[in-house]
Amino acid sequence: MDWIQRNGRALLLALVALIGVSGCAGSLTGDTYSRGEARRAMVVKFGTVQSVRLVKLEGTKSPVGTIAGGAIGGIAGSSIGRGKGAAVGAVLGAVAGGLAGSAVEEGVTRSQGVEVTVRMDDGRYMAVVQEDAGEGFRAGERVRIVQDGGTMRVTR
Structure with a gap:
């Protein structure tokens, strides 16, 4: 044996x-929600992409x-x-x-991510890091920031 x-x-x-x-x-993409996030009220803010850079998510x-x-x-x-x-x-x-x-x-x-820096409509800047799902955000593009407590995501 x-x-x-x-x-x-x-x-x-x-x-x-x-x-x-x-x-x-x-x-960790912008269009994926956990089961616990379903049917929850989330804050939506709008802004303009200032920069996008590739990052690595451990x-x-x-x-x-x-x-x-x-x-x-x-x-x-x-x-x-x-x-x-x-x-x-x-x-x-x-x-x-x-x-x-x-x-x-x-x-x-390990996965590829993006850091999207957005100038919010109120003049503040916000950077959101999320998994790169091929959204292809570009500087000057209008986007939404969806916030649920401390969790944020950038979407179109």
């Missing part, structure tokens, strides 16, 4: 959890990537040696796998 047959089920479960991480991050850093990577690394490490060697390999594999899983999760969920 080889290593994959002995550890296949646990390896598959950990891999599915790690891949699932990419679907866990919520969208990925999520939840325990899922670390745990899944640790499980995969621990399983892989335990196949090295016998007795104490297998135990040491499992520990080292779990630590290395946890670090790698965390890095993979952050990289997979």
Whole structure:
């Protein structure tokens, strides 16, 4: 019985959890609302885009990537040696796998964003950072700022 047959089920479960991480991050675009935002009154203000610049939105850093990577690394490490060697390999594999899983999760969920600076109709300036969904905002364009508490988004 080889290593994959002995550890296949646990390896598959950990891999599915790690891949699932990419679907866990919520969208931060201007046209995506969370379920909790539905049917809420929001303040709408108007202004003119002054500038737009590309920014990077860091990925999520939840325990899922670390745990899944640790499980995969621990399983892989335990196949090295016998007795104490297998135990040491499992520990080292779990630590290395946890670090790698965390890095993979952050990289997979990282996204492109935009910082839109708007001159509001009352003369104030506001900058809103959101995920770049290809809206293509341009300087001089009229836009809406939709505000729900501390959350804001730029839309047309």
